[in-house]
Amino acid sequence: MSAPPLQPTSAAEVQEAVRTHRRLLPRGGGSKPALSWPHEGQTVLDLSGLSGVLEYDPGEYVFVARAGTRLAEVEALLAQHGQYLPFDPPLVAQGATLGGTVAAGLSGPMRQRYGGVRDFILGVQFVDGEGQLVRGGGKVVKNAAGFDLPKLMVGSLGRLGILTEVAFKVFPAPKATATLLLDFPGLEGALEALYRLAGSPIELYALDLQPPGTLVLRLGGLPEALPARLEGLQAFLGRGGEPLSGEAETAYWRSLNELNLGEGALVKVALTARRIPALEQALGQAPRRYLSAGNLLYLAWNAELKALDTILQAQGLSGLVLKGATHRPQIGIDLGQVMGHKVTKALDPQGKFAQEPYAAQD
Amino acid sequence: MQHKIDVEQLGPQGEIMAHAIEACVHCGFCLPACPTYQVLGEEMDSPRGRIFLMKEVLEGNLQMEEAQPYLDKCLGCQGCVTACPSGVPYGELISTYRGWSEPQRHRSPFQKLFRIGLQETLPYPARFRAAARLGRLGKLVQPLLPPMLKAPLELLPEALPQSEPLPEIIPALGERRARVAFLAGCAQQVLQPGFNRATLRVLAQNGVEVVIPKGQSCCGALALHTGERGRALQFARTNLKAFAGDYDAILTNAAGCGSGLKEYPVLFHGEPEQAQAAQLAARVKDVSVFLLELGLKEVPPLKRPLKVAYHDACHLAHAQGVRAEPRQLLRSIPGVELVEIPEGELCCGSAGTYNLEQPAIAATLGERKARHILASGAEVVVTGNIGCFTQIQTHLKKLGRELLVLHTLELLERAYAQAALQEGPS
Amino acid sequence: MNPALTELERLFPPGRLLHKPGELVPYESDALTAFRARPLAVVLPESHAEVQAAVRWCAKHQIPYVARGSGTSLSGGSLPIDGGLLIGLNRMNRLLRLDPVERIAVVQPGFINLQVSNAAAPYGLYYAPDPSSQPVSTIGGNLAFNSGGAHCLKYGMTSNHVLAAKVVLPDGETVELGSESLENTGPDWLGLFAGSEGLLGIATEITLRLLPKPETYHTVLAAYDSLAKAGEAVAAVVASGLLPGAMEIMDSLAIEAAEAAVKAGYPLEARALLIVELEGETPQVEAEARYLEEVIQKSGAYEVRVARSNEERLKIWKGRKAAFSAVGRLSPDYIVQDGVVPRSRLGQALQAIEELSARYSLRVANVFHAGDGNLHPLILYNGRLEGELHRAEELAGEILKLCVALGGSITGEHGVGMEKKAYMTEMFREADLAAMQRIRLALDPQELANRGKMFPGETPAQSFHGAHPLEKAGVISRE
Incomplete structure (x- = not known):
């Protein structure tokens, strides 16, 4: 049995927790349970109490918030000023936090337009494995001073430090959006259109592929320009498709944000569009969706994770289990390399944040 | 850039060098524009590297011999001058430095x-x-x-053309619109007398009376650029006298000679004839610039459309800033389709006597230029300098592609004469 | 000859191992000539294996090294180390692969930034990061210093456009960081490597992401009779909800210099010029342009020009991009600063810089990426006048402190390098720097890679033309 979760409400309390505990696992909103499910001997550090937006000046396109702040709270605040998180993080309604989103490295469909979570993080404050409070980056939109610790924290799964504060760049939200669903007879046609779109100057907020052959495209911008652009897009593709607009359109994407793809484990896979045909052969019936022109796959896996691990390994891909019963959320090819091992030990010399105690590792 | 050059000790020529070095901020914008840096990929063989070397030698921190190999490799093409945002007069620097260092050098x-x-x-x-x-x-x-x-x-060409003695005055055909003096050039008179023939004809046809002053000599650029300042001064003094008359302009049809004449103010810096040199330089014009300003008489259309590549001679494009005028002249020939040569701003490797003194680098650049010319799809290559002409012709031939190479004024002359252009080399 | 050098001779042929004085002098500085240092030797590797061999040689003989591309760092980031090895990567300048379908380019580190876009242009693609040095600077250097440019607010910096890199670590081991995917499922090691200023290793193969060229550009040049009005115009553009690709401001000194350099046709009497560029799909840009016109009209611009052709657009940009070096026409010496302030503090920062300029009796030209608050004050001085360099350095330092005090950064895109390392403590606390230093030591326990850069307090192992003013001021020390 693990110890009950700790609930710090300040960075100092996080430092204290790190100094006084042997092994810790940070948890935000718990929306990605596979990543916050403690191993034997790990104490859960529940950061949901470390919450609140600290600074936000809409004119700067920047905000600073405590790591446990829920995405929903941030998005509501930004929306009041016509702004949004361009990387479109998933699981907002499930209570995902800023820190958890950074640590898991998660972005959503709209990353297609301006980039993912790594492209918008500006600054971090975290507690390292020795209980030191460390800051990296800054809170201006451009900064090249010191090592880029903010980027390093993206996808770090809490193993390099416990995030306590984050700063992000944000953008004005598109004043109007429209979505186009296009069914192609098969994968081949859909992929061909996907490539054509990705290499064209058409600026899509989302470019998703719903297998076997549906492309879902989202346009955004000034309302007066949108009809002409939608027509241009249809002409470019040589087909009308099924347009969505208004409340139906918003609802469509809101529902997708929950990543309720189907039964089983929820898994993220990083890839490129070139890998899709082979992967499609291997994945069978698992419900799935490719985002951002084939750079990101979310899928529901309702079988042994070991089988998916094998598939990904065979394809030379890496995956991350977000929901599902596993102690090894990183599947597929081993991303470990010597630089990673050394830097991890530099920030966490005693292995306080490691999945397994250091001694137990190879 | 800061320096500790003892300007007083070096005299007026030292001022020129110190001023140029001071203007360099070492930003590196000259690197892609420098043919030797492109070929050799070493900082010593780049403009800012050479400026560093000259500075160190002039400050007394570096033996002249240590710097010499790299300064010798400079083509003097002044591609860097065009690229330089901070306005370093590199051409003046390298010529002056060569003049300063040459008498002190050991040569075999x-x-x-x-x-x-x-x-x-x-x-x-x-x-x-x-x-x-x-x-x-x-x-x-x-x-x-x-x-x-x-x-x-x-x-050298297979056969040397007959020498063509030039008259002293070529009258304008029809109404006289201008009266100019003409520098006939040295090497081109021997190798390509057709350049002058064509130039003089086109000028006459455009109502220009041309005087070819008897007492003229070589412009001196060849000597100046190889460090023979005394010899250059001798030539220049002769020309100051020869071109002293009242002309609407002093014309050249060789890029190197034009820029040579325009360099007189630097050459005479600190000499008694300084003012006279400045006056002469101010009246010097490339024939293409002059014709365009005068207004070219209508050219009859070519018999068939022709793809023409204009090759920028460094001493026109970089040293004199003349790029648009020759192109505009060519465009005024109906039927000419101008194509640009990729990497056109890079020297062809001729550079005065460079292809004689640094044959390996010159050959690399010559071949590179020839390949780019071929890639442009041109049927005819046109340029405004004898050195480039010879270099390009030689390297096209080496690649087994004998494209017609002409002087700008030769193409113009043929267009006026409605002569066929498609046959092989003249 | 030094026995270690003899060993190096076996690794590099004579033409690619430079060690004579005449060969070394030109390598003594990068684009920050206030610092100079003579390396023991320069090697010019032509392959990954040769880079690895050079790094291993350094590790074996404990000789510090600096890797360098075109040597255009404005922060002294590629300054050699006295007695160290300089690894010149400019000959590793091949485009290894261009895949227009997957929209990636794989290049060697010495490949020039602008050449990426040139190579991609036939496919309607381009490489977004556009530092002003782009015709010269290499991708390797851009990656090491996370170079920016005029389009960072919307498109990010170099690190947002590099997908993968093959890296030789300071101990000579090779690692592959990143992948061709924009996504990742573990820590962003490549993100850490980008902008690490050569302290964490040398990239020998870099995979870049290419973007489709925007369909339309709309470039506006607005002239103002005061810098403050131009600054307010930027705030107004932002407040209107527009997201221009670039917003740039130049003051009268910078206008004068740029105009002299490239004859861009700037209105010479203007006290400030604002360049705003919209880009994207034509209907969207046309609609945005109408909003922009309104905002600019209200902002008090006395002259507004819109580029009518691509040539006009390029001319406007050419002037802006030549501005730094062009200032060499106004003054024999200058220091380029690179601070960042929150955009809303631009006016305040410029006011303060003007006051500092008067107090120090030194002219300051201002060129900046207004869209992201990235200031580039150019402090003009004459190094031959006693004490001017000292005053210029002090003034530069004051400006950096000001940026931090206003909530900004000591560098937006030039990096810390030599020049700003003394100011790292203004921005970071001891624990922050200690964590960074631990990361560095984990990879480079002997501190060989670009020793003496980025971290404050390290003895700068280089020689100056006389004592450095920071040294005189007691900010840094040697020996």
């Missing part, structure tokens, strides 16, 4: 002989013609010669 007897040979023949058409005849004999034994002697032979 062979090198000395070679240099004297060049300086004593190229600027004198009669001597050059005699030497070139001799050179044609040399072609027979070419494979046996060291590279330094092979290079000049490679550039």
Whole structure:
């Protein structure tokens, strides 16, 4: 049995927790349970109490918030000023936090337009494995001073430090959006259109592929320009498709944000569009969706994770289990390399944040 | 850039060098514009690297011999001058430095002989013609010669054209619109008398009376750029006298000569004739610029459309900033389709006597240029300088592609004469 | 000869191992000539294996090294180390692969930034990061210093456009960081490597992401009779909800210099010029342009020009991009600063810089990426006048402190390098720097890679033309 979760409400309390505990696992909103499910001997550090937006000046396109702040709270605040998180993080309604989103490295469909979570993080404050409070980056939109610790924290799964504060760049939200669903007879046609779109100057907020052959495209911008652009897009593709607009359109994407793809484990896979045909052969019936022109796959896996691990390994891909019963959320090819091992030990010399105690590792 | 050059000790020429070095901020914008940096990929063979070297030598921190190999490799093309945002007068710097360093240099007897040979023949058409005849004999034994002697032979034509004595005055045809003096050039008189023939005809046709002053000599650029400042001054003094008359302009049809004349103010900096030199330089114009300003008489259309590549001679484009005018002249020939040569701003490797003194680098650049010309899809290459003409013709031939190469005014002349252009080299 | 050098001779042929004085002098500085240092030797590797061999040689003989591309760092980031090895990567300048379908380019580190876009242009693609040095600077250097440019607010910096890199670590081991995917499922090691200023290794193969060229550009040049009005215009553009690709401001000194350099046709009497560029799909840009016009009209611009052709657009940009070096026409010496302030503090920062300029009796030209608050004050001085360099350095330092005090950064895109390392403590606390230093030591326990850069307090192992003013001021020390 693990110890009950700790609930710090300040960075100092996080430092204290790190100094006084042997092994810790940070948890935000718990929306990605596979990543916050403690191993034997790990104490859960529940950061949901470390919450609140600290600074936000809409004119700067920047905000600073405590790591446990829920995405929903941030998005509501930004929306009041016509702004949004361009990387479109998933699981907002499930209570995902800023820190958890950074640590898991998660972005959503709209990353297609301006980039993912790594492209918008500006600054971090975290507690390292020795209980030191460390800051990296800054809170201006451009900064090249010191090592880029903010980027390093993206996808770090809490193993390099416990995030306590984050700063992000944000953008004005598109004043109007429209979505186009296009069914192609098969994968081949859909992929061909996907490539054509990705290499064209058409600026899509989302470019998703719903297998076997549906492309879902989202346009955004000034309302007066949108009809002409939608027509241009249809002409470019040589087909009308099924347009969505208004409340139906918003609802469509809101529902997708929950990543309720189907039964089983929820898994993220990083890839490129070139890998899709082979992967499609291997994945069978698992419900799935490719985002951002084939750079990101979310899928529901309702079988042994070991089988998916094998598939990904065979394809030379890496995956991350977000929901599902596993102690090894990183599947597929081993991303470990010597630089990673050394830097991890530099920030966490005693292995306080490691999945397994250091001694137990190879 | 800061420096500790003892300007007082170096005198007026030192001022020129110090001023240029001071203007350099070492930003590196010159690197992609420098042919030797492109070929050799070393900082010493870049403009800012050479500026560093000259600075260190002038400050007394570096032995002159240590810097010399890299300064010798400079083509003097001034591609860097065009690229330089902070306005370093690099051309003035390198010429002045060469003039300053040459008397102090140690050269092998062979090198000395070679240099004297060049300086004593190229600027004198009669001597050059005699030497070139001799050179044609040399072609027979070419494979046996060291590279330094092979290079000049490679550039010699198979047959030398008849010499064409130039009249002193060529009257305008029809109404006289202008009266100009003309510098006839040295090497081109021997190698390509057609350049002057065409130039004079086109000028006459456009109502320009041309005077070719008798007492003129070589402009002196060849000597100046190789560090023979005394010799350059001699030539220049002759020309100051010869071109002293009242003309609407002093014209040249060779890029190197034009820029040579325009360099007189730097050459005479601190000399008694300084003001006179500035006056002369201010009146010098390339024939293409002059014609465009005058307004070209209508050119009849070509018999069929022609793809023409205009090759920027460095001493026109970089040293004189003349790029648009020759192109505009060519565009005024109906039927000419101008194509740009990729990497067009890079020197072809001719650069005065450079292809004779640094044959390996010159050949690399020549081949590179020839390949780019071929890639442009042009049927005819046009340029405004004898050196480029010879270099390009030689390297196109080496690649087995004998494209027609012409002087800008030759194409214009043929267009006026409605002559066929498609046949092989003239 | 030094026995270690003899060993190096076996690794590099004579033409690619430079060690004579005449060969070394030109390598003594990068684009920050206030610092100079003579390396023991320069090697010019032509392959990954040769880079690795050079790094291993350094590790074996404990000789510090600096890797360098075109040597255009404005922060002294590629300054050699006295007695160290300089690894010149400019000959590793091949485009290894261009895949227009997957929209990636794989290049060697010496490949020039602008050449990426040139190579991609036939496919309607381009490489977004556009530092002003882009015709010269290499991708390797851009990656090491996370170079920015005029389009960072919307498109990010170099690190947002590099997908993968093959890296030789300071111990000579090779690692592959990143992948061709924009996504990742573990820590972003490549993100850490980008901008690490050569302290964490040398990239020998870099995979870049290419973007489709925008369909339309709309470039506006607005002239103002005060810098403050131009600054307010930027705030107004932002407040209107527009997201221009670039917003740039130049003051009268910078206008004068740029105009002299490239004849861009700037209105010479203007006290400030604002360049705003919209880009994207034509209907969207046309609609945005109408909003922009309104905002600019209200902002008090006395002259507004819109580029009518691509040539006009390029001319406007050419002037802006030549501005730094062009200032060499106004003054024999200058220091380029690179601070960042929150955009809303731009006016305040410029006011303060003007006051500092008066107080120090030194002219300051201002060129900046207004869209992201990235200031580039150019402090003009004459190094031959006693004490001017000292005053210029002090003034530069004051400006950096000001940026931090206003909530900004000591560098937006030039990096810390030599020049700003003394100011790292203004921005970071001891624990922050200690964590960074631990990361560095984990990879480079001997501190060989670009020793003496980025971290404050390290003895700068280089020689100056006389004592450095920071040294005189007691900010840094040697020996």
